[in-house]
Amino acid sequence: MEFWYSENHTKNVKFSIRVDKQLYSKSSEFQRIDVFDSPEFGRFLTLDGFMMLTEKDEFIYHEMITHVPMAVHPYIKKILVIGAGDGGVIRELTRYNNIEQIDLVEIDEMVINVCKEFLPQTACCFDDARVNIYIQDGLKFVRRCENEYDLIIVDSTDPFGPGEGLFTKEFYGNCFKALKDDGIMVNQHESAFYKNDANAMQRAHKRIVESFSISRVYQAHIPTYPSGHWLFGFASKIYHPIKDLKADEWNALGIKTRYYNTNLHVGAFFLPNYVEELLENVE
Amino acid sequence: MENSNTQTRAPIYEALQEMKNMRIVPFDVPGHKRGRGNPALTEFLGEKCLTVDVNAMQPLDNLCHPVTVIREAEILAAEAFGAANAFLMVNGTTSAVQTMIISTCKKGDKIILPRNVHRSVINALILCGAIPVYVNPHTNHEIGIALGMSLDGVKEAIERFPDAKAVFVNNPTYYGICSNLKGITELAHSKGLKVLVDEAHGTHFYFGKNLPISAMAAGADMASVSMHKSGGSLTQSSFLLTGKNVNKNYVRQIINLMQTTSGSYLLLSSLDISRRNLALNGEQIFASVVDMAQYAREEINQIGDYYAYSRELINGDTIFDFDVTKLSLNTLNIGLAGIEVYEILRDEYDIQTEFGDIGNILAYVSIGDRKSDIERLVGALSEIRRRYKKDRTGMLDYEYISPRVVLAPQEAFYSEKESVDIDESEGRICTEFIMSYPPGIPILAPGEEITKEIMDYIKYAKAKGCLMTGPEDMEIKRVNVLKGGY
Numbered sequence: 174m175e176f177w178y179s180e181n182h183t184k185n186v187k188f189s190i191r192v193d194k195q196l197y198s199k200s201s202e203f204q205r206i207d208v209f210d211s212p213e214f215g216r217f218l219t220l221d222g223f224m225m226l227t228e229k230d231e232f233i234y235h236e237m238i239t240h241v242p243m244a245v246h247p248y249i250k251k252i253l254v255i256g257a258g259d260g261g262v263i264r265e266l267t268r269y270n271n272i273e274q275i276d277l278v279e280i281d282e283m284v285i286n287v288c289k290e291f292l293p294q295t296a297c298c299f300d301d302a303r304v305n306i307y308i309q310d311g312l313k314f315v316r317r318c319e320n321e322y323d324l325i326i327v328d329s330t331d332p333f334g335p336g337e338g339l340f341t342k343e344f345y346g347n348c349f350k351a352l353k354d355d356g357i358m359v360n361q362h363e364s365a366f367y368k369n370d371a372n373a374m375q376r377a378h379k380r381i382v383e384s385f386s387i388s389r390v391y392q393a394h395i396p397t398y399p400s401g402h403w404l405f406g407f408a409s410k411i412y413h414p415i416k417d418l419k420a421d422e423w424n425a426l427g428i429k430t431r432y433y434n435t436n437l438h439v440g441a442f443f444l445p446n447y448v449e450e451l452l453e454n455v456e
Numbered sequence: 457m458e459n460s461n462t463q464t465r466a467p468i469y470e471a472l473q474e475m476k477n478m479r480i481v482p483f484d485v486p487g488h489k490r491g492r493g494n495p496a497l498t499e500f501l502g503e504k505c506l507t508v509d510v511n512a513m514q515p516l517d518n519l520c521h522p523v524t525v526i527r528e529a530e531i532l533a534a535e536a537f538g539a540a541n542a543f544l545m546v547n548g549t550t551s552a553v554q555t556m557i558i559s560t561c562k563k564g565d566k567i568i569l570p571r572n573v574h575r576s577v578i579n580a581l582i583l584c585g586a587i588p589v590y591v592n593p594h595t596n597h598e599i600g601i602a603l604g605m606s607l608d609g610v611k612e613a614i615e616r617f618p619d620a621k622a623v624f625v626n627n628p629t630y631y632g633i634c635s636n637l638k639g640i641t642e643l644a645h646s647k648g649l650k651v652l653v654d655e656a657h658g659t660h661f662y663f664g665k666n667l668p669i670s671a672m673a674a675g676a677d678m679a680s681v682s683m684h685k686s687g688g689s690l691t692q693s694s695f696l697l698t699g700k701n702v703n704k705n706y707v708r709q710i711i712n713l714m715q716t717t718s719g720s721y722l723l724l725s726s727l728d729i730s731r732r733n734l735a736l737n738g739e740q741i742f743a744s745v746v747d748m749a750q751y752a753r754e755e756i757n758q759i760g761d762y763y764a765y766s767r768e769l770i771n772g773d774t775i776f777d778f779d780v781t782k783l784s785l786n787t788l789n790i791g792l793a794g795i796e797v798y799e800i801l802r803d804e805y806d807i808q809t810e811f812g813d814i815g816n817i818l819a820y821v822s823i824g825d826r827k828s829d830i831e832r833l834v835g836a837l838s839e840i841r842r843r844y845k846k847d848r849t850g851m852l853d854y855e856y857i858s859p860r861v862v863l864a865p866q867e868a869f870y871s872e873k874e875s876v877d878i879d880e881s882e883g884r885i886c887t888e889f890i891m892s893y894p895p896g897i898p899i900l901a902p903g904e905e906i907t908k909e910i911m912d913y914i915k916y917a918k919a920k921g922c923l924m925t926g927p928e929d930m931e932i933k934r935v936n937v938l939k940g941g942y
Binding site: 337383 | 755804805806827828831832834835836838839842843
């Protein structure tokens with residue numbers, strides 16, 4: 174008997190992982206949630222059949238979406254995290270002692286509960302005293318905030334489904350308003366390789382550029398995401414992601430990472446020509 | 457009304473399904489022959505759609521003379537809407553409105569109506585030669601929109617013109633305002649007038665709970681119901697409902713004067729299926745629409761400066777009731793015209809609303825909406841306020857100018873006319889329509905005097921970006937007026 178999880182990365186490309194067994198499957202108000210055990214990638218979570226994270230490679234995504242802004246703006250005290258019900262972003266953030274408050278806004282409570290039960294590797298730090306959990310639409314939450322946060326991390330699903338509203342101009346504009354004058358927004362930015370992902374990437378970039386004066390894109394290699402080449406957005410009112418990198422200060426914190434380092438930080442912002450071109454086309 | 461279990465049926469839909477199973481060889485129109493003759497269209501619309509785009513044939517009945525499945529669908533619709541009769545209309549609610557008027561009024565007959573009617577109403581007056589007696593719909597000065605007719609206004613009109621044949625009522629207006637329909641109906645009936653109701657924006661009144669009274673429940677004689685608006689059927693499909701004192705066979709004759717003889721089965725089956733859906737699930741569907749609209753109103757009013765209005769406007773007369781499914785909001789305190797907010801929403805935020813006019817926008821909330829889309833709308837409105845808010849000085853704040861009617865619409869429309877520059881038209885009698893579309897309520901109708909105030913309004917609306925329609929001159933720089941003055 175063979176048991177495989179497959180995701181169509183395009184209509185014509187299929188990505189499969191051999192599965193030992195399925196641990197969970199249920200539909201919430203918003204989406205279908207599944208958890209599997211696999212020999213190669215360990216335990217993994219999918220939403221509506223799309224890969225969210227595996228135990229084997231989640232560190233790449235979570236380190237890159239948190240440490241990049243943290244190394245640019247070391248005085249971050251108050252953070253808003255949107256999405257991220259798996260807890261991976263929270264886990265990385267709670268490693269910083271100077272952070273005072275982390276507000277997590279997840280639309281689907283069931284994701285948090287399922288991850289607490291099945292994915293303790295990421296869902297380990299929800300109980301940290303600095304973390305406040307809000308079960309709410311991210312777009313609604315951020316609309317009410319003004320000049321409040323030093324950092325907003327948008328850890329969204331793809332823009333087809335419950336994550337749709339987190340790729341809109343109104344959302345990025347609301348984030349701009351919710352940030353302090355030296356605030357930073359980092360977001361999951363899709364990929365440039367396959368056409369549909371690239372369209373979503375361009376649309377997101379266009380809308381961020383319209384709201385923020387500094388808007389740069391950086392990359393990481395994430396084996397279980399379509400094409401393996403994944404992007405993040407860095408948007409800010411004043412900080413430049415490379416010129417304002419505080420490498421010595423960040424290294425002095427002594428945070429041990431497996432993927433991120435301050436040299437890679439700089440390198441991650443140097444993009445392949447075809448990606449640069451796609452971005453320039455919408456700037 | 458209790459739904460009998462027959463409301464689970466959809467006779468036209470069932471007959472089409474059966475026809476598909478029979479695998480008939482088509483040697484009749486339409487010539488695309490179930491789509492085979494037009495692959496590009498079939499690829500675009502889908503084979504399922506094209507296979508039921510068929511002609512009237514024996515098993516499918518005939519819209520002009522329905523005796524089997526279309527008749528059954530009419531009976532089910534009449535039952536669902538609490539009407540004596542229902543007609544399936546495929547030429548839009550416009551044709552239903554025209555049928556109401558033409559089957560009630562002949563040339564020279566008077567009809568009492570508010571001036572803030574849809575253009576289709578005045579079109580019907582041009583076609584049949586009836587004379588309008590306008591009741592001034594008062595204006596709410598805060599939001600600048602025309603309201604309903606007051607009961608006293610209707611009473612006065614009937615006293616002045618006791619020979620009038622009918623009273624015409626919007627239930628509700630585009631913005632959601634309802635007149636005292638029951639009071640007007642009782643008054644009109646006591647004086648021997650028929651009551652005709654434009655329910656283009658009121659389909660849901662028949663199915664939702666705690667919504668304004670529907671025309672049939674109020675005892676009105678005829679109602680035009682845009683099933684394709686809040687009812688979920690395909691664009692251009694509608695119901696015409698009649699009460700017990702209306703000769704249905706005469707009404708059908710009038711329909712057949714103007715309606716196509718090639719009624720689309722796509723439209724007919726969409727009416728049938730949508731009627732079934734509303735009869736079975738309408739109460740719950742519209743409860744959820746009301747919830748969403750109410751939620752959106754509260755959130756929008758919290759943003760500040762916008763005013764999403766609702767039942768608090770009710771004054772017992774010209775705003776006798778308010779349709780809470782309508783998400784209408786006034787934008788003037790942002791310093792932007794409704795049409796400007798409408799355009800920013802579309803161009804910058806990919807959000808299409810129903811219309812924007814001088815001071816308001818209407819976001820149509822319906823059967824197909826999701827909570828997350830409401831969040832987008834609210835989020836975008838809050839962003840527009842943050843980015844664009846300015847002083848409102850100099851902004852026009854009313855949507856309605858009471859007209860001076862000089863000639864009946866038909867007489868003016870067919871008179872000798874000449875074309876003049878719109879800037880030089882003051883004091884002349886207009887012989888055509890000028891309106892923003894939507895909402896499609898004429899600023900000028902044939903037979904009305906062009907005043908300075910109206911010219912300024914048209915100029916302002918054009919400058920703000922309203923889509924003006926009506927005149928022969930597509931650029932709306934010239935206007936047809938009565939030759940030689942009046």
